[in-house]
Each structure stands twice: as structure tokens, then as C-alpha cells.
Amino acid sequence: MIKNLDRTEIGLLIALPILIIIAFILPKWLVNYVHVSMGTGLVALGVMIQMRAGLVSFGQGLYFCVGGYAAGMMAKFYGITDFFVLLAVGILAALVLSALLGFLLRRYREIFFAMLSLALSMILFGMLSSVEELGSTDGFNLPTASYLGWSPTGETAQLTLYTLTCIIAIGCAIALNRFLKSPIGYINEAIRENELRVEYLGTSAHKAVHITYVLAAVVSAIGGVLWALPLGHVDPEMTNWTTSGQFVFVSILSGTGNIIAPMIGTFLLEIVRVYAVEISPNTWQMILGTVMLLTIIFLPKGLWSLITRKKKATRDDGASAPIAGE
Amino acid sequence: MNNSVRKKAPFGAALDNTTSLFAAAAIGLMTTFAAPSEAQAQDSSVKVGFVTFLSGSAAGPFGVPARNAAELMIEAINAGAVPGPYNTAGIGGSMIDPIFVDENSKQKNADYLKLVEKDGVEMIIGYVSSGSCKAIAPEAEKAERLTILFDCGTPQIFEEIVTDPKYTFRTGGHATMDSVAAARYLVATGAPAGTIAGINQNYAFGQDNWRDFSGTMAQLSSDTEIATEQFPKIHSGQYGSEISALLTSTPDVVHSSFWGGDLEAFIIQGSARGIFERSKVILSAGETAMHRLGAQMPDGTIIGARGPHGDLAPDSELNSWFRKAYFDRFGTLPTYPSYKMAQALLGVKAAADKAGSSDQDAIIGALTGLEWEGPSGTVSMALANGHQAIQGTAYGTYKYDKDTSSATLVDIIHFPAECVNPPAGANSIDWINGGFEGAKCD
Structure with missing residues (x-):
């Protein structure tokens, strides 16, 4: 079975038990950041797989929010608290919406794609901000999740949710890694390089972009549900452009080299922010900005290039291990 | 020789790259974060x-003035320099050691837990935005840490979200x-109010304010009609079309809960087009802008301060000390x-001094149902089993004093707490629509 997995996937599978064990070793507040970072990290993943096709989505918050709100509304209006139902509803909502919007967005590239995705996410922001039933800009609260009839409380509830979040996040990462190595994954890279040639070679760029867009939307919605449940609260800020911009930034900062990069990048950025606030509560943005600037100047291909650089050095020395994971 | 070492099986190489990163991160973080929370208990x-x-945009009008007041009050409390019954040093004998955190964060709950678990704070005072309060209140009950919401306005906190609070308090009226x-001010001053219009920002606070105001008007004078309701986007800054709508519908009264830059923009644009002459304008948060605008604010505007604060505050030793110290x-x-x-901090001090301890449980016990004097008058924790403060409020009419070139308020009317707040257990909207059952307005 191991033979069918590439190195990234093996790494992810090994990381899974480690992530779960962390919950018992690390202090609770830190585990909390790991937990919420997995939710937002999945959205960054969604941004990243679109970047592979040269598409920068400045509105990925749209699906982050659709996921969170769909799950939240299910709980608010129908009293359903089952984790798996809420997750399924979040996925379904994003699937339907993105499949429809995909017909429009797949025709645009570069800045037009970025602006259009931004506009769509801001339409949702405007709509949610004026709906009083959904708490307007204040949003509304979600209940504690139950699991197939089992409703844990307190510490057990948090651990259950955390473990499931780990499993789903790692599962999504492996699935997307597979996707990047599938024919469509490679077509996406070709689209980024030269779309005209892709069409001449007899394949449809529109179709590939459409599929990628839907996949990114679904994974972002999963992120939205997994983020909203531990927080217990959703508000329209989830689809504001500042949130979407942060996802793009994380993707650029961590690099598009590997599926794991955006997940780790999200967490590292979160920790840097936490300490920046602690050191200087009034000017923490300066510290964060400096870190980002330095990363871009010295690691233009993102944090992940630290690891690929090492790998390349090893290979140039004579060892010719095939590189599969990128 | 080195080659053989470097040549690794793919499996080993994967271990080397990905897992080691996770593992290193985990171990590194463990060693850095596990230690510090112990040795801090002085x-x-x-x-x-x-x-x-x-x-962020709420820092200028709300966050920073609140932080400034916190810094001022902490220094004064620790030095025992606050007048009146508050002239002992510290709270319950302990000095306040503050940790400031920015509310402008996407991970508010994780930041909250970090304060509780890593920094080991005894209590948390904060939260301006109602959205934050909604998210934090259940978290506070879960984390079992005393949390005092000092500003956010939504009545939902204790009416819907945490109906049986133990650790959450709110020291400001909703x-x-x-x-x-x-x-009530409009009715008391006898201003004509046959038709009313509203211009409020299109977000939770603006919508709630207009709903409560129009609801109250409908109860107080049954023949009131709504001329137009305008809900421009928050921070839009340009209100040309909304002002046109307000002018053409010729209402007797225009109500607005604008604040910050939006408020100033509306006053300047609206007064240029004569809206303040044509209609009576009520600005429920106008006090924040009146000193900045001075003569640009039209005389006769009805001004509120979301409580008896600022120029509407009663004349007391504590208030004059606070104004002077803050201004200096x-x-x-x-x-x-x-x-x-300041009100929140003095409430905590009053509670801790009464209990003679700065211990969380002691403060919770003493703060529940407490009544104390703040710079804006008496505050009492009367609602939500003694966890939600009520307080009287006041409105005044603006008058620019040309001789001293200063902004003043005249015809100030104070409303007692029981007159403008729903009684314990009542839901705000139901209370208004049901004709203010149990209100005491003398």
C-alpha cells in the first residue's frame, strides 16, 4: 500500500498521529491555534491549487463563509447539531454554488478572475450584513456539535472535534495532492504556462479550470465548517476581502511547492501574530509586516523553498532519488 | 563516503522532510511554551x-479612547489616587498588572484562551464589537474565567446567548x-413628531437602533408615521443620495446612530444641504463628534452619548477628576x-474592595448585583441575575457658545434606569412593543 503513496502522502499520514498526540502534550491554548489553523489552512489550500493554474482567487472567503453559514443555519433553523450532517450541508452548498459560478469564472484569467472572485465574495458580504435574521454583521452562534447521536461536553467535545478536524484536514490534503498529480492537475500547470497550446493539444482548459474551481470551493467550505464549529460563531467577516486577502497571502508566503506548505504556513503566521501582539499590542502589524517582507525578499518562492532547496542540493551531489511529491 | 549516507530510501527521505518539520515544530513549541505560566503568581x-x-476602523473612535482610559485608571488605582471611596491602592489590595490585546483579530476565541491559559490572567475586561461579545460570552463560561464586557451593545448577550451567566458580566447598559x-426626549420636549425618518448604518448596531427607536415612537405617539428608512453602507462617507431622500420626504424628525467618521461626514454634508433646519435631528452617539466639530455642528441638534457620559455626565467629584486627569x-x-x-474598572475595584480580595470567585460574588458610583453616576447590576448593568441615561440639545467658542449641551433631561431599560427577565423588543411594562419614569 505504501508503494501507491508518494512522499508527501506518507509524510501526511505520519503527521496525523503526531497532530493528534499534540493535543495531549501541548498546552491547550496552543492546540487551539493548531485547531483553527487547520480550518483556515484548508482555505489556503483551495487558493493554492488554483494558483497552480495561474489563477489568484481574491474571494476564497466566499466559500469559507458559505461553509460556515450553511452549517450554522442548519443548526440555527433546523436544530441539527450532528457534525457529519453539518459538514455535508456545508460541502453541498459550496458544491452547488461553485458549480454554477464556475460557468462564469472559468472564462476569465489573471486580474479578471481575481477581481470577479473578489466581487462575488463581497456581494455575499453585503447581503449577509443586511440580513437581520442572521444577526447582520454580528453573525450568530453555533451549538456544540454532536456525533451520530453522541453529544460529548467539555474537554471530550473539544478533543473529539480536534481529532476529526485532523483526520479530515489530512484527508483533504492527500486528496488534493492526488488531484495535483492527476491529468487535470498537470493540465492546470500547462494552462498557467500557455493556455493556447493546451487547447491545441485537444483538451479543454475551461473544463479543467471549472473542476479546479469547484474542488477549491469544496475544500474551502470544509475549512469553513471546521473553523466555525470550534469557534461556535460565524459572521460576515468570513467573506470580507481582508479575510480572502489573508488566504492569498498565506499561499504566497508558504509557496505553492507542496500541499503541506499552506497548512504549515497558516499555523506559523498565526503564531508569529500571537507573539507580535504580545510583544507590542499597539504596533503588532509592523512586526508581522516585516516578517512577511523579509520572507518575500529572501524566499521569493515561499517558505517551502527552504525544504526543496535542501533536497536539490542532495540530488546534485549524485543521489538521484526521484522527486514525486511536487 | 558521504554519498552512502545521503542516499536514502524514499520512505526515509519523506520522514526526513515532512515529518521532521512537524516533529521539530512540535518539540520546539513544547519547550518554548510549556514553561512560563508557572512562575508568575505573585x-x-x-x-x-x-x-x-x-x-482598524473602530480603534480611533472606540478602542483607543478605551485603552487610554484603562491606562489612566490602572495607574491611578494602583497609586490610590482616585477620589471618593476609591482612594485605596490596588483592587482588594493587589496591584493591577495589565496585558493589552488587539480585538482586531480573526481568531478572537483563540486569543481569549491564550490570555486565560498562557498569560494566566485573573479576569478579562474588554470587547467593543457586539460580534466579539457574542463569540466570547459562551467561551468565557466554558473557560470559567471572569469576563467583563465593558462596551458592546447587543441585548442578545444575556437574553439569548448566555441565559444563566456565572462568569460573564456587562458593566455598560445595552x-x-x-x-x-x-x-422619550423628543416627546418630553414636545417636538413635533408626526413623521420620522432614519439614517443608520447597514449593520447590526444601526439596524437594532432604528428598530428600537421606531418601535418606541410608535408606542409613545400612535399617529407617528415612518417617512423613510435609509441604511447606507458603513464607512461609505458619502451620503448625497440618502440626504436627498431625507429632504424630499420632509420628516419632522431624523434619527441617526452614526458614529466616528461617518457621523462627522453626515453632519457636514447634511448641514450644508439644510437638513438640520428642516427637521429635528437626533444623533444618539453625537457626543463623540461635538467637540471636534464645534461650530460646524448645527444648534438645536439632539445629542446623546450612549449613556450619561461626557457632557451628559452628572457633576461629581469623581467626574471632574476623571475629565481633568484624562485631558491633562x-x-x-x-x-x-x-x-x-473607567466604569468597568471602578466596578471591579468596588467589588474586590468589598470582598477584600482580588480572587476571581471573591470578585464574582461581590460584583453580582453590585451598585457603585462611576464617573457617569450610579451603575447597578440589576439584570440577568445581577450580571447586566443598568444605568440612567440623558439627552441634551446642542448649543455652540460663541463667546467661549465651546460646544455645550442645554435642556439636558436625565432618564432613570428603570425608565429606559427593560426589567429583569424581559426581552427588549417585546418590552418595547408591549408598551414598556413596569417602566418607572418619575
């Missing part, structure tokens, strides 16, 4: 977390009072977020 100081907006008192230090007069922060 017997004479108490750690308090303060969360307000230190960046937003219902602003709108009810605004309508920051060069501006304190606005209502500053008052609300």
Missing part, C-alpha cells in the same frame, strides 16, 4: 487582560436604552468609551 499583583480595538431615551494626559476630553472603561 501575591501582590493581579493580571488583567484588556481587549479593545487597537487597530443599546436599547439609547433609542428608548431618544424617543491625552489632550482631549474623554468620550463615552473612556467613561465605560
Whole structure:
């Protein structure tokens, strides 16, 4: 079975038990950041797989929010608290919406794609901000999740949710890694390089972009549900452009080299922010900005290039291990 | 020789790259973070977390004035320099050791837990935005840490979200009072109010304010009609078309809960087009802008301060000390977020002194149902089993004093707490629509 997995996937599978064990070793507040970072990290993943096709989505918050709100509304209006139902509803909502919007967005590239995705996410922001039933800009609260009839409380509830979040996040990462190595994954890279040639070679760029867009939307919605449940609260800020911009930034900062990069990048950025606030509560943005600037100047291909650089050095020395994971 | 070492099986290489990163991160973090929370328990100081907006659009009008007031009050409390019954040093004998955190964060709950678990704070005072309060209140009950919401306005906190609070308190009145008192002021001054119009920002606070105000007007004078309701986007800055709509519908009264830059923009644009002459304008948060605008604010505008704060505050030793100390230090007069922060801190001090301890449980016990004097008058924790404060409020009419070139308020009317707040157990909207059952307005 191991033979069918590439190195990234093996790494992810090994990381899974480690992530779960962390919950018992690390202090609770830190585990909390790991937990919420997995939710937002999945959205960054969604941004990243679109970047592979040269598409920068400045509105990925749209699906982050659709996921969170769909799950939240299910709980608010129908009293359903089952984790798996809420997750399924979040996925379904994003699937339907993105499949429809995909017909429009797949025709645009570069800045037009970025602006259009931004506009769509801001339409949702405007709509949610004026709906009083959904708490307007204040949003509304979600209940504690139950699991197939089992409703844990307190510490057990948090651990259950955390473990499931780990499993789903790692599962999504492996699935997307597979996707990047599938024919469509490679077509996406070709689209980024030269779309005209892709069409001449007899394949449809529109179709590939459409599929990628839907996949990114679904994974972002999963992120939205997994983020909203531990927080217990959703508000329209989830689809504001500042949130979407942060996802793009994380993707650029961590690099598009590997599926794991955006997940780790999200967490590292979160920790840097936490300490920046602690050191200087009034000017923490300066510290964060400096870190980002330095990363871009010295690691233009993102944090992940630290690891690929090492790998390349090893290979140039004579060892010719095939590189599969990128 | 090295080659053989470097040549690794793919499996080993994967271990090397990905897992080692995770493992290194985990181990590194463990060693860095596990230690510090222990050795901080000093017997004479108490750690308090303060969360307000230190960046973003709400920082200027709300977050920073609140932080300034916190800094001022902490220094004064620790030095025992506050007048009146508060002239002992510290709270319950312990010095306040503040930790400031920016509310402008996407991970508010994780930041909250970090304060509780890593920094080991005894209590948290903060939260300006109602959205933050909604998210934090259940978290506070879960984390079992004393949390004092000092500013946010939504009545939902204790009416819907945490109905049986143990650790959550709110030392400021909720937003219902602003709108009810605004309508009562209109009626009390006998201003014509046959048709009313609203211009409020299209977000939760603006929508709630207009709903409560129009609801109260409908109860107080049954023949009131709504001429137009305008809900421009928050921070839009240009209100040309909304002002046109307000002018053409010729209402007797225009109500607005604008604040900050939006408020100033509306006053300047609206007064240029004569809206303040044609209609009576009520600005429920106008006090924050009146000193900045001075002569640009039209005379006769009805001004509120979301409580008896600022110029509407009663004349007391504590209030004059607070205004002077604040002005001397920051060069501006304190606005209502500053008052609300001072009120929260003095409530904590009153409770801790009464219990003789700065211990969380002691403060919770003493703060529940407590009544104390703040710079804006008496505050009493009367609602939600003694966890939600009520307070009287006041409105006044603006008058620019040309001789001293200063902004003043005349015809100030104070409304007692029981007159403008729903009684314990009642839901705000139901209370308004049911004709203010149990209101005492003498």
C-alpha cells in the first residue's frame, strides 16, 4: 500500500498521529491555534491549487463563509447539531454554488478572475450584513456539535472535534495532492504556462479550470465548517476581502511547492501574530509586516523553498532519488 | 563516503522532510511554551487582560479612547489616587498588572484562551464589537474565567446567548436604552413628531437602533408615521443620495446612530444641504463628534452619548477628576468609551474592595448585583441575575457658545434606569412593543 503513496502522502499520514498526540502534550491554548489553523489552512489550500493554474482567487472567503453559514443555519433553523450532517450541508452548498459560478469564472484569467472572485465574495458580504435574521454583521452562534447521536461536553467535545478536524484536514490534503498529480492537475500547470497550446493539444482548459474551481470551493467550505464549529460563531467577516486577502497571502508566503506548505504556513503566521501582539499590542502589524517582507525578499518562492532547496542540493551531489511529491 | 549516507530510501527521505518539520515544530513549541505560566503568581499583583480595538476602523473612535482610559485608571488605582471611596491602592489590595490585546483579530476565541491559559490572567475586561461579545460570552463560561464586557451593545448577550451567566458580566447598559431615551426626549420636549425618518448604518448596531427607536415612537405617539428608512453602507462617507431622500420626504424628525467618521461626514454634508433646519435631528452617539466639530455642528441638534457620559455626565467629584486627569494626559476630553472603561474598572475595584480580595470567585460574588458610583453616576447590576448593568441615561440639545467658542449641551433631561431599560427577565423588543411594562419614569 505504501508503494501507491508518494512522499508527501506518507509524510501526511505520519503527521496525523503526531497532530493528534499534540493535543495531549501541548498546552491547550496552543492546540487551539493548531485547531483553527487547520480550518483556515484548508482555505489556503483551495487558493493554492488554483494558483497552480495561474489563477489568484481574491474571494476564497466566499466559500469559507458559505461553509460556515450553511452549517450554522442548519443548526440555527433546523436544530441539527450532528457534525457529519453539518459538514455535508456545508460541502453541498459550496458544491452547488461553485458549480454554477464556475460557468462564469472559468472564462476569465489573471486580474479578471481575481477581481470577479473578489466581487462575488463581497456581494455575499453585503447581503449577509443586511440580513437581520442572521444577526447582520454580528453573525450568530453555533451549538456544540454532536456525533451520530453522541453529544460529548467539555474537554471530550473539544478533543473529539480536534481529532476529526485532523483526520479530515489530512484527508483533504492527500486528496488534493492526488488531484495535483492527476491529468487535470498537470493540465492546470500547462494552462498557467500557455493556455493556447493546451487547447491545441485537444483538451479543454475551461473544463479543467471549472473542476479546479469547484474542488477549491469544496475544500474551502470544509475549512469553513471546521473553523466555525470550534469557534461556535460565524459572521460576515468570513467573506470580507481582508479575510480572502489573508488566504492569498498565506499561499504566497508558504509557496505553492507542496500541499503541506499552506497548512504549515497558516499555523506559523498565526503564531508569529500571537507573539507580535504580545510583544507590542499597539504596533503588532509592523512586526508581522516585516516578517512577511523579509520572507518575500529572501524566499521569493515561499517558505517551502527552504525544504526543496535542501533536497536539490542532495540530488546534485549524485543521489538521484526521484522527486514525486511536487 | 558521504554519498552512502545521503542516499536514502524514499520512505526515509519523506520522514526526513515532512515529518521532521512537524516533529521539530512540535518539540520546539513544547519547550518554548510549556514553561512560563508557572512562575508568575505573585501575591501582590493581579493580571488583567484588556481587549479593545487597537487597530482598524473602530480603534480611533472606540478602542483607543478605551485603552487610554484603562491606562489612566490602572495607574491611578494602583497609586490610590482616585477620589471618593476609591482612594485605596490596588483592587482588594493587589496591584493591577495589565496585558493589552488587539480585538482586531480573526481568531478572537483563540486569543481569549491564550490570555486565560498562557498569560494566566485573573479576569478579562474588554470587547467593543457586539460580534466579539457574542463569540466570547459562551467561551468565557466554558473557560470559567471572569469576563467583563465593558462596551458592546447587543441585548442578545444575556437574553439569548448566555441565559444563566456565572462568569460573564456587562458593566455598560445595552443599546436599547439609547433609542428608548431618544424617543422619550423628543416627546418630553414636545417636538413635533408626526413623521420620522432614519439614517443608520447597514449593520447590526444601526439596524437594532432604528428598530428600537421606531418601535418606541410608535408606542409613545400612535399617529407617528415612518417617512423613510435609509441604511447606507458603513464607512461609505458619502451620503448625497440618502440626504436627498431625507429632504424630499420632509420628516419632522431624523434619527441617526452614526458614529466616528461617518457621523462627522453626515453632519457636514447634511448641514450644508439644510437638513438640520428642516427637521429635528437626533444623533444618539453625537457626543463623540461635538467637540471636534464645534461650530460646524448645527444648534438645536439632539445629542446623546450612549449613556450619561461626557457632557451628559452628572457633576461629581469623581467626574471632574476623571475629565481633568484624562485631558491633562491625552489632550482631549474623554468620550463615552473612556467613561465605560473607567466604569468597568471602578466596578471591579468596588467589588474586590468589598470582598477584600482580588480572587476571581471573591470578585464574582461581590460584583453580582453590585451598585457603585462611576464617573457617569450610579451603575447597578440589576439584570440577568445581577450580571447586566443598568444605568440612567440623558439627552441634551446642542448649543455652540460663541463667546467661549465651546460646544455645550442645554435642556439636558436625565432618564432613570428603570425608565429606559427593560426589567429583569424581559426581552427588549417585546418590552418595547408591549408598551414598556413596569417602566418607572418619575
